[in-house]
Amino acid sequence: MDQFHDIRPYNDDEVVEVLERLINTPDFINTIIGFRFPRWPAVLHTPLAMAVKWVLRRQVSKISGVYDFQSRIASYMARMIKMTTTSVEYRGLDKLQKDKGYLFISNHRDIAMDPAFVNYGLYLSGFDTVRIAIGDNLLRRPFVSDLMRLNKSFIVKRSVAGVREMMAAFGQLSNYINHSVTDERCNIWIAQKEGRAKDGLDKTDPAIIKMFYMSKKKIATFPDAMKDLNIVPVSISYEYDPCALDKAAELVEKSTTGEYEKAEFEDIDSIKNGIVGQKGKVIVTFGDVLVNGYDTPDELVAEIDRQIISNYAIHPTNRSAVAMLESKGGIDPEFDAYIKACPESLRETVLNMYANPLVQQLNQNRDKE
Numbered sequence: 352m353d354q355f356h357d358i359r360p361y362n363d364d365e366v367v368e369v370l371e372r373l374i375n376t377p378d379f380i381n382t383i384i385g386f387r388f389p390r391w392p393a394v395l396h397t398p399l400a401m402a403v404k405w406v407l408r409r410q411v412s413k414i415s416g417v418y419d420f421q422s423r424i425a426s427y428m429a430r431m432i433k434m435t436t437t438s439v440e441y442r443g444l445d446k447l448q449k450d451k452g453y454l455f456i457s458n459h460r461d462i463a464m465d466p467a468f469v470n471y472g473l474y475l476s477g478f479d480t481v482r483i484a485i486g487d488n489l490l491r492r493p494f495v496s497d498l499m500r501l502n503k504s505f506i507v508k509r510s511v512a513g514v515r516e517m518m519a520a521f522g523q524l525s526n527y528i529n530h531s532v533t534d535e536r537c538n539i540w541i542a543q544k545e546g547r548a549k550d551g552l553d554k555t556d557p558a559i560i561k562m563f564y565m566s567k568k569k570i571a572t573f574p575d576a577m578k579d580l581n582i583v584p585v586s587i588s589y590e591y592d593p594c595a596l597d598k599a600a601e602l603v604e605k606s607t608t609g610e611y612e613k614a615e616f617e618d619i620d621s622i623k624n625g626i627v628g629q630k631g632k633v634i635v636t637f638g639d640v641l642v643n644g645y646d647t648p649d650e651l652v653a654e655i656d657r658q659i660i661s662n663y664a665i666h667p668t669n670r671s672a673v674a675m676l677e678s679k680g681g682i683d684p685e686f687d688a689y690i691k692a693c694p695e696s697l698r699e700t701v702l703n704m705y706a707n708p709l710v711q712q713l714n715q716n717r718d719k720e
Contacts, residue, residue, distance in 0.1 A: 363416035443637030459542035551707035593628020634664035672705035
């Protein structure tokens with residue numbers, strides 16, 4: 352019996368059937384048409400749908416497994432990088448071994464692009480790609496779930512109701528992550544906390560660390576269980592955030608009204624904007640494997656936070672944001688123009704968003720002294 356059947360990524364022998372289901376899903380085809388042909392008149396929708404399905408069938412005809420599917424994605428990733436970044440740099444990959452499974456715990460800026468950039472770096476360097484933790488709040492449309500699970504995503508059940516159901520879901524998730532890393536030697540990517548750090552402040556949620564240990568409590572000590580997971584903190588740094596204004600608008604509304612209600616498919620729009628938006632330089636830094644004993648979740652959290660903050664690559668945008676908030680010089684002209692183009696009501700929030708990674712780093716350095 353497959354105890355992870357409802358959360359795991361699709362297996363190779365399921366890929367062809369899922370692809371055929373996607374091609375025959377009107378919601379999926381309509382989404383592609385809306386994305387690629389937004390200005391075409393409605394009268395052409397039927398022939399466009401037929402054409403899209405024909406092209407998709409040709410493109411997937413040679414895909415028979417997950418590796419084939421991800422190799423196809425890699426070509427799109429290369430094109431996206433060329434069109435939306437000035438460069439992408441990877442640091443620290445030389446510290447990893449290809450015969451081990453790792454649990455990559457990452458700061459979180461972009462729903463889709465964070466794991467995508469980590470994945471692409473591993474793929475280019477000959478490592479196994481990651482299994483990606485994704486919240487079920489992003490999977491309200493069935494075709495999105497299919498696409499994500501084809502790309503080695505596994506589901507985090509955030510929407511379960513009731514304490515017993517929640518504990519069962521977290522227990523299953525803990526078991527799956529431990530099984531993936533220790534038994535199958537597969538790589539896992541998970542964000543350091545639920546949701547993106549919209550304010551630019553990176554901090555690990557201890558509840559995630561406690562979840563890792565749930566399935567091991569009866570058979571291992573906390574330090575031994577965490578050591579077996581080969582945890583690697585990862586810092587992802589974007590020179591420009593394509594979703595900055597949307598994040599700022601949410602933060603401003605929360606601070607003024609005390610709440611913010613997302614539109615039904617707002618997360619899907621964020622995914623799209625993160626993919627197509629301009630990012631400038633992107634730097635992904637893999638930290639040191641956490642092999643020393645950490646007696647408590649809080650001790651482990653402190654080390655993950657230390658590495659993520661210290662390894663965060665600071666861009667001119669971060670330095671300029673701090674300088675602008677402190678009314679100092681040394682402001683990058685491009686960033687100055689970017690801020691002036693922001694709505695005035697959002698400027699201070701956007702500046703803080705860009706400044707906070709550097710502020711965190713400076714505060715951490717002061718604490719060492």
